[in-house]
Amino acid sequence: MTISAQPPRTVHVIHSDAEAIAVAHKLAARFAVEASVRDRERRLPVAELDEFSASGLWGITVPKAYGGAGVSYVTVAEVIKIISAADSSLGQIPQNHLGVLDILLQTASEEQKRYYFGKVLQGSRFGNAFSESKSKNAGAFETRIRFDKDTAQIDGEKFYCTGALFAHIVPAVAVNEQNQAFIAFIERDNPGLTVIDSWDGFGQRTTASGGVTLNAVKVPLNAVIPAHKAFDEPTADGPISQIIQAAVDTGIAVGALEETKRYARESRPWIDSGHDHGWQDPFSIAAIGDLEWRVHGTEAILKKAGQAIDAALLNPNEDTVAHASVVVAQAKVLSAEIALLASSKLFELAGTRSVLGKYNLDRHWRNARTHTLHDPARWKYHLIGNYLLNGVKPARHAWN
Amino acid sequence: MNALTQPIAAGQPLAKSQHDLHNARSLLDATLRFVRQQSKNTDDPFVISRFGDVHIRIEVAAALLERAEEFLNSHEDATEVSVAIAESHLASAEALSAVGSAEFELTGQRTVLPGSLQDPLRWKLHLIGNFRLNGIHPAKFA
Numbered sequence: 001m002t003i004s005a006q007p008p009r010t011v012h013v014i015h016s017d018a019e020a021i022a023v024a025h026k027l028a029a030r031f032a033v034e035a036s037v038r039d040r041e042r043r044l045p046v047a048e049l050d051e052f053s054a055s056g057l058w059g060i061t062v063p064k065a066y067g068g069a070g071v072s073y074v075t076v077a078e079v080i081k082i083i084s085a086a087d088s089s090l091g092q093i094p095q096n097h098l099g100v101l102d103i104l105l106q107t108a109s110e111e112q113k114r115y116y117f118g119k120v121l122q123g124s125r126f127g128n129a130f131s132e133s134k135s136k137n138a139g140a141f142e143t144r145i146r147f148d149k150d151t152a153q154i155d156g157e158k159f160y161c162t163g164a165l166f167a168h169i170v171p172a173v174a175v176n177e178q179n180q181a182f183i184a185f186i187e188r189d190n191p192g193l194t195v196i197d198s199w200d201g202f203g204q205r206t207t208a209s210g211g212v213t214l215n216a217v218k219v220p221l222n223a224v225i226p227a228h229k230a231f232d233e234p235t236a237d238g239p240i241s242q243i244i245q246a247a248v249d250t251g252i253a254v255g256a257l258e259e260t261k262r263y264a265r266e267s268r269p270w271i272d273s274g275h276d277h278g279w280q281d282p283f284s285i286a287a288i289g290d291l292e293w294r295v296h297g298t299e300a301i302l303k304k305a306g307q308a309i310d311a312a313l314l315n316p317n318e319d320t321v322a323h324a325s326v327v328v329a330q331a332k333v334l335s336a337e338i339a340l341l342a343s344s345k346l347f348e349l350a351g352t353r354s355v356l357g358k359y360n361l362d363r364h365w366r367n368a369r370t371h372t373l374h375d376p377a378r379w380k381y382h383l384i385g386n387y388l389l390n391g392v393k394p395a396r397h398a399w400n
Numbered sequence: 401m402n403a404l405t406q407p408i409a410a411g412q413p414l415a416k417s418q419h420d421l422h423n424a425r426s427l428l429d430a431t432l433r434f435v436r437q438q439s440k441n442t443d444d445p446f447v448i449s450r451f452g453d454v455h456i457r458i459e460v461a462a463a464l465l466e467r468a469e470e471f472l473n474s475h476e477d478a479t480e481v482s483v484a485i486a487e488s489h490l491a492s493a494e495a496l497s498a499v500g501s502a503e504f505e506l507t508g509q510r511t512v513l514p515g516s517l518q519d520p521l522r523w524k525l526h527l528i529g530n531f532r533l534n535g536i537h538p539a540k541f542a
Contacts, residue, residue, distance in 0.1 A: 261532065282526060284529075285530050286522060286526045286529050287529065288532055289524065289527065289528035289529030289530075292483075293486075293491060293528065296464065296484075297464050300467050304459075304463055330459055333456055380452070381453050382449045382452055384452035385448035385449050385450065385453070385455065386448050388451050388455050389442055390448070
Protein backbone atom coordinates (compact mmCIF):
# COMPACT_ATOMS: atom_id res chain seq x y z
CA MET A 1 0.00 0.00 0.00
CA THR A 2 1.35 3.38 -0.96
CA ILE A 3 0.41 6.46 0.94
CA SER A 4 0.74 9.59 -1.14
CA ALA A 5 3.47 11.76 0.36
CA GLN A 6 2.18 14.85 -1.37
CA PRO A 7 -1.23 16.48 -1.22
CA PRO A 8 -3.46 16.01 -4.27
CA ARG A 9 -2.39 18.26 -7.12
CA THR A 10 -5.58 20.21 -7.61
CA VAL A 11 -7.64 21.10 -4.60
CA HIS A 12 -11.00 22.76 -4.84
CA VAL A 13 -11.68 25.61 -2.42
CA ILE A 14 -15.19 25.56 -0.97
CA HIS A 15 -16.75 28.98 -0.41
CA SER A 16 -20.03 28.42 1.43
CA ASP A 17 -21.94 26.22 3.85
CA ALA A 18 -24.39 25.12 1.16
CA GLU A 19 -21.55 24.13 -1.16
CA ALA A 20 -19.91 22.08 1.62
CA ILE A 21 -23.12 20.09 2.16
CA ALA A 22 -23.64 19.52 -1.55
CA VAL A 23 -20.04 18.32 -2.01
CA ALA A 24 -20.42 16.00 1.00
CA HIS A 25 -23.53 14.37 -0.50
CA LYS A 26 -21.78 13.83 -3.81
CA LEU A 27 -18.71 12.28 -2.17
CA ALA A 28 -20.77 10.14 0.22
CA ALA A 29 -22.61 8.51 -2.66
CA ARG A 30 -19.27 7.41 -4.12
CA PHE A 31 -17.76 6.38 -0.77
CA ALA A 32 -20.80 4.19 0.02
CA VAL A 33 -20.23 1.92 -2.97
CA GLU A 34 -17.19 0.06 -1.63
CA ALA A 35 -17.47 0.82 2.09
CA SER A 36 -18.35 -2.77 2.92
CA VAL A 37 -15.52 -4.21 0.83
CA ARG A 38 -12.99 -1.87 2.39
CA ASP A 39 -14.17 -2.94 5.85
CA ARG A 40 -14.10 -6.64 5.01
CA GLU A 41 -10.62 -6.52 3.49
CA ARG A 42 -9.38 -3.78 5.81
CA ARG A 43 -8.39 -1.93 2.67
CA LEU A 44 -7.22 1.51 3.68
CA PRO A 45 -9.06 4.28 1.81
CA VAL A 46 -6.00 5.90 0.25
CA ALA A 47 -7.56 6.95 -3.07
CA GLU A 48 -10.79 7.96 -1.33
CA LEU A 49 -8.88 10.24 1.05
CA ASP A 50 -7.17 12.01 -1.82
CA GLU A 51 -10.58 12.54 -3.38
CA PHE A 52 -11.88 13.74 0.01
CA SER A 53 -9.00 16.25 0.30
CA ALA A 54 -9.29 17.39 -3.31
CA SER A 55 -12.98 18.16 -2.71
CA GLY A 56 -12.02 20.98 -0.35
CA LEU A 57 -13.97 19.57 2.62
CA TRP A 58 -10.86 19.41 4.80
CA GLY A 59 -10.51 23.19 4.56
CA ILE A 60 -14.07 24.35 5.27
CA THR A 61 -13.33 25.62 8.78
CA VAL A 62 -10.41 27.79 7.65
CA PRO A 63 -11.66 31.32 8.42
CA LYS A 64 -12.71 33.56 5.54
CA ALA A 65 -9.88 35.97 6.42
CA TYR A 66 -7.43 33.20 5.48
CA GLY A 67 -9.18 32.21 2.27
CA GLY A 68 -11.46 29.46 3.58
CA ALA A 69 -15.23 29.22 3.90
CA GLY A 70 -15.32 29.59 7.70
CA VAL A 71 -18.47 27.46 7.76
CA SER A 72 -20.63 27.11 10.86
CA TYR A 73 -20.25 24.09 13.12
CA VAL A 74 -23.81 23.14 12.23
CA THR A 75 -22.40 22.56 8.74
CA VAL A 76 -19.26 20.80 9.98
CA ALA A 77 -21.40 18.32 11.92
CA GLU A 78 -23.71 17.81 8.95
CA VAL A 79 -20.77 17.14 6.60
CA ILE A 80 -19.19 14.61 8.97
CA LYS A 81 -22.57 12.94 9.50
CA ILE A 82 -23.19 12.63 5.75
CA ILE A 83 -19.76 11.11 5.09
CA SER A 84 -20.04 8.79 8.13
CA ALA A 85 -23.42 7.48 7.03
CA ALA A 86 -21.63 6.21 3.92
CA ASP A 87 -18.36 5.11 5.54
CA SER A 88 -17.76 5.96 9.18
CA SER A 89 -14.03 5.30 8.94
CA LEU A 90 -13.77 8.03 6.31
CA GLY A 91 -15.95 10.23 8.53
CA GLN A 92 -13.64 9.74 11.48
CA ILE A 93 -10.29 10.29 9.76
CA PRO A 94 -10.58 14.12 9.57
CA GLN A 95 -11.74 14.49 13.19
CA ASN A 96 -8.36 15.50 14.61
CA HIS A 97 -7.48 17.53 11.53
CA LEU A 98 -10.55 19.68 12.22
CA GLY A 99 -9.75 19.84 15.92
CA VAL A 100 -6.20 21.00 15.14
CA LEU A 101 -7.49 23.73 12.83
CA ASP A 102 -9.36 25.26 15.75
CA ILE A 103 -6.37 24.98 18.10
CA LEU A 104 -4.33 26.79 15.45
CA LEU A 105 -6.98 29.49 15.31
CA GLN A 106 -7.00 29.83 19.10
CA THR A 107 -3.30 29.60 19.92
CA ALA A 108 -1.03 30.04 16.88
CA SER A 109 0.81 33.20 15.85
CA GLU A 110 -0.40 35.15 12.83
CA GLU A 111 2.49 33.82 10.76
CA GLN A 112 1.73 30.24 11.75
CA LYS A 113 -1.96 30.65 10.93
CA ARG A 114 -1.16 31.99 7.47
CA TYR A 115 1.27 29.16 6.82
CA TYR A 116 -0.79 26.21 8.07
CA PHE A 117 -4.21 27.42 6.90
CA GLY A 118 -2.59 27.96 3.50
CA LYS A 119 -1.22 24.41 3.53
CA VAL A 120 -4.66 23.03 4.41
CA LEU A 121 -6.34 24.92 1.57
CA GLN A 122 -3.75 23.37 -0.73
CA GLY A 123 -4.77 19.88 0.42
CA SER A 124 -2.42 19.07 3.28
CA ARG A 125 -3.88 16.67 5.81
CA PHE A 126 -3.11 16.76 9.52
CA GLY A 127 -3.09 13.43 11.27
CA ASN A 128 -2.69 13.26 15.00
CA ALA A 129 -0.31 11.91 17.55
CA PHE A 130 -2.23 12.97 20.66
CA SER A 131 -3.39 10.06 22.81
CA GLU A 132 -1.16 7.70 24.73
CA SER A 133 -2.33 4.25 25.71
CA LYS A 134 0.13 3.92 28.59
CA SER A 135 -0.40 7.21 30.43
CA LYS A 136 -2.50 7.39 33.60
CA ASN A 137 -5.63 8.68 31.87
CA ALA A 138 -6.70 10.14 28.54
CA GLY A 139 -5.60 13.64 29.54
CA ALA A 140 -2.14 12.69 30.84
CA PHE A 141 0.87 12.84 28.54
CA GLU A 142 4.31 11.37 28.92
CA THR A 143 5.61 12.61 25.58
CA ARG A 144 8.13 15.40 26.27
CA ILE A 145 9.03 18.55 24.39
CA ARG A 146 12.35 20.26 25.09
CA PHE A 147 12.99 23.73 23.71
CA ASP A 148 16.40 24.64 22.38
CA LYS A 149 17.53 27.95 20.91
CA ASP A 150 16.22 27.29 17.38
CA THR A 151 14.50 23.95 17.65
CA ALA A 152 12.26 21.81 19.80
CA GLN A 153 12.84 18.12 20.36
CA ILE A 154 9.98 15.67 20.93
CA ASP A 155 10.26 12.17 22.39
CA GLY A 156 7.45 9.77 23.17
CA GLU A 157 5.06 7.08 22.10
CA LYS A 158 1.47 7.56 20.92
CA PHE A 159 -1.54 5.40 20.15
CA TYR A 160 -5.05 5.83 18.62
CA CYS A 161 -3.37 8.06 16.04
CA THR A 162 -6.28 8.26 13.61
CA GLY A 163 -5.22 9.79 10.35
CA ALA A 164 -1.48 9.86 11.04
CA LEU A 165 -0.75 7.21 8.43
CA PHE A 166 -2.51 9.29 5.78
CA ALA A 167 -1.24 12.66 6.93
CA HIS A 168 1.18 15.06 5.29
CA ILE A 169 1.82 16.73 8.62
CA VAL A 170 1.46 14.94 11.99
CA PRO A 171 0.63 17.30 14.87
CA ALA A 172 1.93 15.74 18.10
CA VAL A 173 1.02 16.73 21.65
CA ALA A 174 3.91 16.91 24.10
CA VAL A 175 4.34 18.50 27.53
CA ASN A 176 7.16 20.67 28.86
CA GLU A 177 8.64 20.50 32.35
CA GLN A 178 5.71 22.50 33.73
CA ASN A 179 3.35 19.88 32.25
CA GLN A 180 1.96 22.40 29.76
CA ALA A 181 0.79 20.88 26.48
CA PHE A 182 2.22 22.02 23.14
CA ILE A 183 1.53 20.79 19.63
CA ALA A 184 4.45 20.28 17.26
CA PHE A 185 3.67 20.11 13.53
CA ILE A 186 5.92 17.35 12.22
CA GLU A 187 6.37 16.71 8.53
CA ARG A 188 5.49 13.13 7.64
CA ASP A 189 9.06 12.40 6.46
CA ASN A 190 10.76 14.08 9.44
CA PRO A 191 13.54 11.86 10.83
CA GLY A 192 12.53 10.19 14.09
CA LEU A 193 8.81 10.09 13.28
CA THR A 194 7.48 6.58 12.69
CA VAL A 195 3.83 5.83 11.96
CA ILE A 196 2.83 2.24 12.65
CA ASP A 197 -0.14 0.65 10.93
CA SER A 198 -1.09 -1.42 13.98
CA TRP A 199 -4.81 -0.72 14.38
CA ASP A 200 -6.68 -4.04 14.38
CA GLY A 201 -9.86 -3.04 16.26
CA PHE A 202 -13.03 -4.89 15.18
CA GLY A 203 -14.69 -1.64 14.14
CA GLN A 204 -13.66 1.53 12.32
CA ARG A 205 -11.28 -0.89 10.69
CA THR A 206 -9.93 1.38 7.96
CA THR A 207 -9.06 4.40 10.09
CA ALA A 208 -5.48 3.17 10.59
CA SER A 209 -5.71 4.43 14.17
CA GLY A 210 -2.38 2.89 15.09
CA GLY A 211 0.76 4.08 16.79
CA VAL A 212 3.32 6.82 16.33
CA THR A 213 6.77 6.86 17.85
CA LEU A 214 8.70 10.08 18.27
CA ASN A 215 12.38 9.49 18.67
CA ALA A 216 14.43 12.68 19.05
CA VAL A 217 12.22 14.42 16.50
CA LYS A 218 13.46 17.95 15.88
CA VAL A 219 11.27 20.75 14.52
CA PRO A 220 11.88 24.49 14.16
CA LEU A 221 10.32 26.62 16.90
CA ASN A 222 7.81 28.11 14.48
CA ALA A 223 6.33 24.62 14.02
CA VAL A 224 5.19 24.55 17.66
CA ILE A 225 2.02 26.10 19.14
CA PRO A 226 1.10 26.58 22.82
CA ALA A 227 -1.98 24.31 22.66
CA HIS A 228 -2.58 24.47 26.41
CA LYS A 229 -3.88 28.01 25.96
CA ALA A 230 -6.95 26.58 24.22
CA PHE A 231 -7.99 25.18 27.59
CA ASP A 232 -6.40 27.62 30.06
CA GLU A 233 -8.89 30.17 28.78
CA PRO A 234 -12.48 29.29 27.87
CA THR A 235 -12.60 28.37 24.16
CA ALA A 236 -14.88 26.14 22.14
CA ASP A 237 -12.09 23.68 21.39
CA GLY A 238 -13.39 20.89 23.66
CA PRO A 239 -16.93 21.07 22.25
CA ILE A 240 -15.49 21.18 18.72
CA SER A 241 -13.59 17.93 19.29
CA GLN A 242 -16.72 16.40 20.76
CA ILE A 243 -19.24 17.45 18.14
CA ILE A 244 -17.23 15.68 15.49
CA GLN A 245 -17.43 12.49 17.57
CA ALA A 246 -21.19 12.89 17.91
CA ALA A 247 -21.52 13.59 14.19
CA VAL A 248 -19.68 10.36 13.30
CA ASP A 249 -22.01 8.36 15.56
CA THR A 250 -25.11 10.12 14.22
CA GLY A 251 -23.91 9.23 10.73
CA ILE A 252 -23.50 5.59 11.74
CA ALA A 253 -27.11 5.64 13.01
CA VAL A 254 -28.40 7.19 9.79
CA GLY A 255 -26.54 4.63 7.68
CA ALA A 256 -27.72 1.73 9.85
CA LEU A 257 -31.34 2.89 9.73
CA GLU A 258 -31.29 3.07 5.93
CA GLU A 259 -29.83 -0.43 5.79
CA THR A 260 -32.44 -1.63 8.35
CA LYS A 261 -35.27 -0.44 6.14
CA ARG A 262 -33.76 -2.03 3.05
CA TYR A 263 -33.39 -5.45 4.67
CA ALA A 264 -36.58 -5.29 6.76
CA ARG A 265 -38.48 -4.80 3.51
CA GLU A 266 -37.21 -8.16 2.31
CA SER A 267 -37.68 -10.13 5.53
CA ARG A 268 -40.01 -13.13 5.71
CA PRO A 269 -43.37 -12.64 7.42
CA TRP A 270 -43.51 -14.07 10.90
CA ILE A 271 -45.78 -17.14 11.14
CA ASP A 272 -48.15 -15.59 13.70
CA SER A 273 -48.50 -12.25 11.94
CA GLY A 274 -51.11 -13.45 9.47
CA HIS A 275 -49.40 -11.39 6.78
CA ASP A 276 -47.87 -12.38 3.44
CA HIS A 277 -44.82 -10.15 3.70
CA GLY A 278 -42.38 -9.11 6.38
CA TRP A 279 -42.89 -5.44 5.60
CA GLN A 280 -46.52 -5.75 6.73
CA ASP A 281 -45.53 -6.78 10.26
CA PRO A 282 -47.08 -4.14 12.56
CA PHE A 283 -44.39 -4.51 15.21
CA SER A 284 -41.56 -4.14 12.70
CA ILE A 285 -43.28 -1.11 11.22
CA ALA A 286 -43.66 0.51 14.66
CA ALA A 287 -40.02 -0.31 15.48
CA ILE A 288 -38.96 1.59 12.34
CA GLY A 289 -41.15 4.49 13.48
CA ASP A 290 -39.36 4.46 16.81
CA LEU A 291 -35.90 4.54 15.21
CA GLU A 292 -37.01 7.34 12.87
CA TRP A 293 -37.99 9.81 15.56
CA ARG A 294 -34.95 9.00 17.66
CA VAL A 295 -32.63 9.61 14.71
CA HIS A 296 -34.38 12.92 13.99
CA GLY A 297 -34.21 13.89 17.66
CA THR A 298 -30.46 13.21 17.65
CA GLU A 299 -29.99 15.21 14.45
CA ALA A 300 -31.95 18.12 15.94
CA ILE A 301 -29.76 18.17 19.06
CA LEU A 302 -26.61 17.86 16.94
CA LYS A 303 -27.72 21.00 15.13
CA LYS A 304 -28.31 22.78 18.46
CA ALA A 305 -24.81 21.72 19.52
CA GLY A 306 -23.37 23.27 16.36
CA GLN A 307 -25.25 26.50 17.08
CA ALA A 308 -23.97 26.53 20.68
CA ILE A 309 -20.39 26.14 19.41
CA ASP A 310 -20.87 28.96 16.91
CA ALA A 311 -22.13 31.16 19.76
CA ALA A 312 -19.12 30.24 21.93
CA LEU A 313 -16.71 31.00 19.07
CA LEU A 314 -18.33 34.39 18.52
CA ASN A 315 -18.33 35.28 22.19
CA PRO A 316 -15.98 33.00 24.13
CA ASN A 317 -16.50 33.07 27.88
CA GLU A 318 -17.08 30.61 30.70
CA ASP A 319 -20.85 30.56 30.20
CA THR A 320 -21.00 30.15 26.42
CA VAL A 321 -18.31 27.45 26.49
CA ALA A 322 -20.05 25.59 29.34
CA HIS A 323 -23.35 25.76 27.48
CA ALA A 324 -21.70 24.41 24.31
CA SER A 325 -20.14 21.55 26.31
CA VAL A 326 -23.51 20.63 27.80
CA VAL A 327 -25.40 20.62 24.49
CA VAL A 328 -22.62 18.71 22.75
CA ALA A 329 -22.74 16.18 25.61
CA GLN A 330 -26.46 15.72 24.91
CA ALA A 331 -25.64 15.06 21.26
CA LYS A 332 -22.91 12.66 22.30
CA VAL A 333 -25.26 10.60 24.54
CA LEU A 334 -28.07 10.52 21.99
CA SER A 335 -25.82 9.65 19.06
CA ALA A 336 -24.16 6.82 20.99
CA GLU A 337 -27.56 5.45 22.02
CA ILE A 338 -29.10 5.60 18.56
CA ALA A 339 -26.01 4.29 16.72
CA LEU A 340 -25.98 1.19 18.93
CA LEU A 341 -29.76 0.79 18.86
CA ALA A 342 -30.20 1.15 15.09
CA SER A 343 -27.26 -1.10 14.24
CA SER A 344 -28.67 -3.81 16.54
CA LYS A 345 -32.36 -3.42 15.54
CA LEU A 346 -31.19 -3.96 11.97
CA PHE A 347 -30.81 -7.67 12.67
CA GLU A 348 -33.95 -7.94 14.78
CA LEU A 349 -36.11 -6.54 11.99
CA ALA A 350 -34.31 -8.15 9.07
CA GLY A 351 -34.20 -11.60 10.67
CA THR A 352 -31.62 -14.35 10.91
CA ARG A 353 -30.62 -14.26 7.27
CA SER A 354 -29.23 -10.77 7.82
CA VAL A 355 -26.39 -12.12 9.97
CA LEU A 356 -24.91 -14.08 7.05
CA GLY A 357 -21.32 -13.15 6.45
CA LYS A 358 -21.87 -12.25 2.82
CA TYR A 359 -23.92 -9.17 3.78
CA ASN A 360 -21.33 -7.85 6.26
CA LEU A 361 -24.11 -5.91 8.01
CA ASP A 362 -22.38 -6.29 11.36
CA ARG A 363 -19.96 -3.56 10.29
CA HIS A 364 -22.51 -0.94 11.38
CA TRP A 365 -22.65 -2.32 14.92
CA ARG A 366 -18.89 -2.92 15.04
CA ASN A 367 -18.31 0.67 13.95
CA ALA A 368 -20.88 2.04 16.42
CA ARG A 369 -19.51 0.05 19.33
CA THR A 370 -15.91 0.96 18.53
CA HIS A 371 -16.32 4.65 17.83
CA THR A 372 -18.68 5.33 20.77
CA LEU A 373 -15.89 4.18 23.10
CA HIS A 374 -13.86 7.31 22.32
CA ASP A 375 -15.08 8.74 25.62
CA PRO A 376 -17.73 7.18 27.83
CA ALA A 377 -21.32 8.41 27.51
CA ARG A 378 -21.90 7.51 31.18
CA TRP A 379 -19.93 10.58 32.25
CA LYS A 380 -21.93 12.79 29.91
CA TYR A 381 -25.17 12.09 31.81
CA HIS A 382 -23.22 13.17 34.87
CA LEU A 383 -21.84 16.31 33.21
CA ILE A 384 -25.32 17.39 32.10
CA GLY A 385 -26.92 16.56 35.46
CA ASN A 386 -24.24 18.36 37.45
CA TYR A 387 -24.74 21.52 35.41
CA LEU A 388 -28.52 21.30 35.83
CA LEU A 389 -28.72 20.28 39.48
CA ASN A 390 -25.67 22.02 40.92
CA GLY A 391 -24.72 24.63 38.33
CA VAL A 392 -21.27 23.06 37.98
CA LYS A 393 -19.62 23.99 34.69
CA PRO A 394 -18.01 21.11 32.78
CA ALA A 395 -14.23 20.69 33.10
CA ARG A 396 -12.49 22.12 30.04
CA HIS A 397 -10.56 19.53 28.05
CA ALA A 398 -10.71 17.85 24.65
CA TRP A 399 -13.33 15.30 25.82
CA ASN A 400 -15.97 17.80 26.98
CA MET B 401 -60.46 5.93 18.10
CA ASN B 402 -57.06 5.66 16.53
CA ALA B 403 -54.51 8.02 15.08
CA LEU B 404 -56.34 8.14 11.79
CA THR B 405 -59.67 9.16 13.25
CA GLN B 406 -58.55 11.20 16.23
CA PRO B 407 -59.96 14.68 15.85
CA ILE B 408 -57.25 17.30 15.57
CA ALA B 409 -57.87 20.80 16.75
CA ALA B 410 -57.40 22.68 13.50
CA GLY B 411 -54.45 25.03 13.65
CA GLN B 412 -53.16 23.56 16.90
CA PRO B 413 -51.61 20.29 15.84
CA LEU B 414 -48.74 20.80 18.27
CA ALA B 415 -50.85 21.58 21.33
CA LYS B 416 -50.35 18.05 22.64
CA SER B 417 -46.55 18.31 22.38
CA GLN B 418 -46.52 21.73 23.97
CA HIS B 419 -48.71 20.52 26.80
CA ASP B 420 -46.59 17.41 27.54
CA LEU B 421 -43.35 19.34 27.28
CA HIS B 422 -44.62 22.05 29.60
CA ASN B 423 -45.70 19.44 32.15
CA ALA B 424 -42.39 17.61 31.83
CA ARG B 425 -40.48 20.82 32.56
CA SER B 426 -42.65 21.70 35.57
CA LEU B 427 -42.27 18.22 36.96
CA LEU B 428 -38.50 18.34 36.50
CA ASP B 429 -38.34 21.70 38.32
CA ALA B 430 -40.39 20.30 41.21
CA THR B 431 -38.15 17.23 41.41
CA LEU B 432 -35.00 19.39 41.34
CA ARG B 433 -36.39 21.54 44.18
CA PHE B 434 -37.20 18.46 46.26
CA VAL B 435 -33.73 16.96 45.79
CA ARG B 436 -31.95 20.26 46.48
CA GLN B 437 -33.75 20.50 49.80
CA GLN B 438 -32.06 17.27 50.80
CA SER B 439 -28.66 18.78 50.17
CA LYS B 440 -26.73 15.63 50.98
CA ASN B 441 -28.06 14.13 47.77
CA THR B 442 -26.87 16.75 45.33
CA ASP B 443 -23.36 15.31 45.17
CA ASP B 444 -24.50 11.72 44.67
CA PRO B 445 -23.12 10.80 41.21
CA PHE B 446 -26.05 8.53 40.44
CA VAL B 447 -28.66 11.13 41.36
CA ILE B 448 -26.76 13.69 39.29
CA SER B 449 -26.65 11.35 36.28
CA ARG B 450 -30.35 10.59 36.63
CA PHE B 451 -31.07 14.28 36.14
CA GLY B 452 -28.73 14.36 33.17
CA ASP B 453 -30.67 11.54 31.55
CA VAL B 454 -34.06 13.18 32.10
CA HIS B 455 -32.81 16.56 30.93
CA ILE B 456 -31.67 15.03 27.63
CA ARG B 457 -35.18 13.64 26.99
CA ILE B 458 -36.69 17.07 27.59
CA GLU B 459 -34.20 18.78 25.28
CA VAL B 460 -34.94 16.27 22.51
CA ALA B 461 -38.67 16.89 22.90
CA ALA B 462 -38.08 20.65 22.71
CA ALA B 463 -35.87 20.29 19.63
CA LEU B 464 -38.39 18.07 17.83
CA LEU B 465 -41.22 20.45 18.72
CA GLU B 466 -39.23 23.29 17.19
CA ARG B 467 -38.53 21.14 14.14
CA ALA B 468 -42.23 20.32 13.72
CA GLU B 469 -43.07 24.04 13.98
CA GLU B 470 -40.54 24.77 11.24
CA PHE B 471 -42.05 22.03 9.07
CA LEU B 472 -45.53 23.45 9.65
CA ASN B 473 -44.40 26.92 8.64
CA SER B 474 -42.44 25.82 5.60
CA HIS B 475 -43.66 24.37 2.36
CA GLU B 476 -42.84 20.75 3.13
CA ASP B 477 -45.36 18.29 1.78
CA ALA B 478 -48.30 17.36 3.99
CA THR B 479 -47.04 13.90 4.91
CA GLU B 480 -43.63 15.18 5.99
CA VAL B 481 -45.38 17.75 8.16
CA SER B 482 -47.63 15.10 9.70
CA VAL B 483 -44.69 12.81 10.38
CA ALA B 484 -42.72 15.63 12.02
CA ILE B 485 -45.73 16.41 14.23
CA ALA B 486 -46.12 12.76 15.21
CA GLU B 487 -42.41 12.55 16.04
CA SER B 488 -42.76 15.60 18.24
CA HIS B 489 -45.73 14.04 20.06
CA LEU B 490 -43.73 10.87 20.71
CA ALA B 491 -40.71 12.76 22.02
CA SER B 492 -42.77 14.93 24.36
CA ALA B 493 -44.70 11.95 25.69
CA GLU B 494 -41.45 10.09 26.33
CA ALA B 495 -39.96 13.10 28.09
CA LEU B 496 -42.98 13.42 30.35
CA SER B 497 -42.96 9.73 31.14
CA ALA B 498 -39.19 9.82 31.85
CA VAL B 499 -39.56 12.73 34.27
CA GLY B 500 -42.53 10.99 35.89
CA SER B 501 -40.48 7.91 36.70
CA ALA B 502 -37.53 9.96 37.92
CA GLU B 503 -39.87 11.92 40.18
CA PHE B 504 -41.25 8.71 41.69
CA GLU B 505 -37.81 7.12 41.98
CA LEU B 506 -36.17 10.12 43.66
CA THR B 507 -38.99 11.59 45.74
CA GLY B 508 -41.39 8.73 46.38
CA GLN B 509 -44.15 10.99 45.15
CA ARG B 510 -46.02 10.48 41.95
CA THR B 511 -47.81 13.15 40.01
CA VAL B 512 -50.77 11.65 38.22
CA LEU B 513 -50.18 11.76 34.48
CA PRO B 514 -52.79 11.12 31.84
CA GLY B 515 -52.81 7.64 30.32
CA SER B 516 -52.06 7.26 26.64
CA LEU B 517 -54.91 4.96 25.60
CA GLN B 518 -56.81 8.00 24.40
CA ASP B 519 -53.71 9.30 22.66
CA PRO B 520 -52.67 6.55 20.28
CA LEU B 521 -48.91 6.99 20.57
CA ARG B 522 -48.26 3.44 19.47
CA TRP B 523 -50.15 3.99 16.24
CA LYS B 524 -48.07 7.08 15.59
CA LEU B 525 -44.98 4.86 15.62
CA HIS B 526 -46.76 2.58 13.18
CA LEU B 527 -47.79 5.39 10.88
CA ILE B 528 -44.29 6.89 10.80
CA GLY B 529 -42.84 3.44 10.15
CA ASN B 530 -45.36 2.61 7.47
CA PHE B 531 -44.46 5.76 5.59
CA ARG B 532 -40.69 5.40 5.96
CA LEU B 533 -40.56 1.64 5.43
CA ASN B 534 -43.33 1.13 2.92
CA GLY B 535 -43.97 4.56 1.44
CA ILE B 536 -47.60 4.36 2.54
CA HIS B 537 -48.95 7.86 3.09
CA PRO B 538 -51.18 8.23 6.13
CA ALA B 539 -54.70 9.31 5.21
CA LYS B 540 -54.63 12.00 7.86
CA PHE B 541 -53.02 12.11 11.22
CA ALA B 542 -51.13 14.32 13.54
